[in-house]
Amino acid sequence: MLSLSADPAKSLTQKIADHFHTLISDGKLQSGMKVPSIRSFAESHGVSVSTVVDAYDRLVADGSLVPRQNSGFFVRSFQHASYLNQEAVAKEGTSFDSLWMLNRIWQSHSAEINPGCGWLPARWLDEEGLRRTLRNLTLHSTGSLASYGAPKGYLPLRWKISDCLNQHEIYCPPEQVLMTSGAAHALSLLIHHLIKPGDTVFVDSPGYSLLFAHLKRIGVNLVGVPLTSTGADLDALAELLAKHEPKAYFTNPRLHNPTGISCSPATAHKILQLAVKHDFLIIEDDVCADIDAAVRRPLASLDQLERVIYVGSFSKTISPSLRVGYIAAHPDLIEDLAQLKMAMGLTSSEIGERIVYQVLVDGRHRKHLKGLGAQLAQAQCTARQKLGEAGMVMFNQAPEGLFVWARHPHYEDSRALSSRALDKDIYLAPGHLFMHDEECTPWLRFNVGYCDSNALFEFLAAA
Template identity: 40%
Template sequence: MQIIRDRIARRILTPGARLPSVRAMAEATGFSKSTVVEAYDRLAADGVIRARPGAGFYVAAPLPPLSLDRIGAEVEREVDPLWMLRQSLAERPGALMPGCGWLPDDWLAGAPIRKALRATARSDADGPLTGYASLLGSPPLRALLARRLDEQGIGAAPDQILLTDSSTQALDLVARFLLEPGDTVLVDDPCYFNFLALLRAHRANVIGIPMTPNGPDVNAFAAALAEHRPRFYLTNSAVHNPTGATLSAATAHRLLKLAAAHDLVIVEDDIFADFEHTPAPRLAAFDGLDRVIRIGSFSKSVTAAIRCGHIAARRDWIESLADLRIATSMSGNPLSAEILHMVLTDGSYRRHIESLRTRLARATARTMKRLRDVGIEPWIAPAAGLFVWGRLPGGRDAAALARVALTENIVLAPGNVFSTNGVWGDYLRFNVVMSDDDRVSAFLAAALKSGRLPATA
């Protein structure tokens, strides 16, 4: 009975769907046929399913409210994407956060933000303080973003840019625009864990493509296109989260040729762009925003408190996306856009980013040494960004280590959280700033030497 209820809750079985036959269910579960018959009879009595003489049993009950943590395979909470966000955002006084995905407050642009807030408060122009945003969002900020995109080789006019409340809202709008329930989406495996949670909220069928140090495995990508006919492919092409990998130009060209052959849309999340020392290849630059949609924000490099993201795409797509934004949130945030524009045009921001890149490079080198000292081997040496993707010695179970860490008020990011296929169970994502701490190193050394951590299945 619980198996059937779970399948209904997870949208595997929907109203009107036919249940497996008694024989098939017995073979699949190992229960006797008489047990399955009794379970079906009880579910029918409860009104969950109904019998059609000579045709079998069918789902009768309306769907329960959506619960994201029950969509997809039944998994431990330690390896659930929403679990990871809950742990990172929870009030944890004194917690160590080597698994979180952002920089400490004192690494961000606090002084330019305070300066911009004071300037906005003194301004005689009331628009940002009292009014709605224009259809696409702040014209000065969109013009600035167009110039920044041009520096990356991405030709986007201001009217090809839509401001959003965040990169997460940008992806949500794109998913609303492109997807119907049951459509397939390709992602990297591993990928940013909230990609998985958001796509599941849209009832998408998510297929992972194995990641390599140069980008997704092109052969696996081609096979998935042929087998699944996906609606779009979602990726970080520069400073990949969680691996730190960088897309090569050769891989980018092959991906775009395959995308064109299969009429595939590509959604490129470029939230870590400012952390690069040398710009990596962008799919949006090679493609010219024909079938690539570029999304991003400044929550990692400026502040997460200013909620302002953006979408760059074809003009006809931007028009439809703007309509969706109106329907779901009415307007963008003109105050956030005004403050962000001031911060980005303040001469101190460029100095802030240059200093941040240098500090991150040093933190990365120190963290990689710390990890190797306790037996954790980095997958690659990342060229930029916040993260090191490291493998536990002896195939140890990262989720088990995360459970132990929580008892010590330490939040880790186990590899299963980032994977559609569960093949990275002995990996962890390390934030290089938050992991550059003697207490984190001491915990990892002690836990790995204890011999109590199981190997992954």
């Protein structure tokens, strides 16, 4: 007889699935073992056959069980011990690169203390509001949930995005908005359409590591633009433009990842002037717009999408698992990108887009964003104070956004500090991951939402 969780928030189906997960992870159900049939399990535990069917379906979907025709259900071969050994080996002599970031730092279970991750804590998100939206969508949806979506994405959501962009002084009809499967998908579409092997591309350095990996993979000449506390270093940018002819400049001017800086109005205007003079496009990655408490104009508002291409996302504030983003751009470019999107993978997820739309029109979301801003402000102040007390030196003094870019005074290469941290089950994000050329640097990125462990600051102070 199974001993099920007493958690009232979980369905009986989930409790059954969770117990099988426990039996498998504890080794009580070994690889290849047959589990009770659906009918047998239902009878012996006094539950309905349909409940067991749903539970077994979940276990098959997550890879725990394997169905065999006319034979029943069997535990999948996980080779659990060797997996654990691989995890242990990964900590010894770890190679900190973009692949490491994908395989380690982005896994929620990869460390007890994870200040190097790139997302908000789940407890800060409005999970109850999301659950309510999901229930309402399934109960009251007027359209089909099983059909393909429109090539450009769910029209009501594009209208809503158009309204939101208008509030940021980007006057853009829904026809100029293309829905994507997150910001990374948006950047991928733009790279495929705009950039060819051998093109010169400017990027923030430090900047978004996965963008660098994507651009390098297609063989571009990648040039890093240094940053100051007010955005791109304009003197350095002018010098680089005297040497290179970039096709585009990918930049993250608001609450920058990883430094946390924001571009000043004067810097923004100068970047646009240089773009016109030297004839290059600007791809503005503005995924943190919704968590910015300050009133700041996006670059795209200064030229109304003539030369600037705007990328947004809802993953930061609603749910990372939804993967809903968008591109706002000149109408001709949007038409081309819509065709490319269909050719590469058909439509984006209309279910996800409907969920986002319902969340946005729900009156609670504005309140949630306000509360989120207050949490971030408090976390920034606390993290900066504790990092300073631990001896860390910070890149800028503006307590805004999700990240703090800081260095330890005793380490010229943050990889060495990150390697020592692994021994304490602390995953840091060493700065070279965010450099376009992966150059050695003393800087590290800290996520203030995960800087709540005394063990982290004790380690930094003693290092």
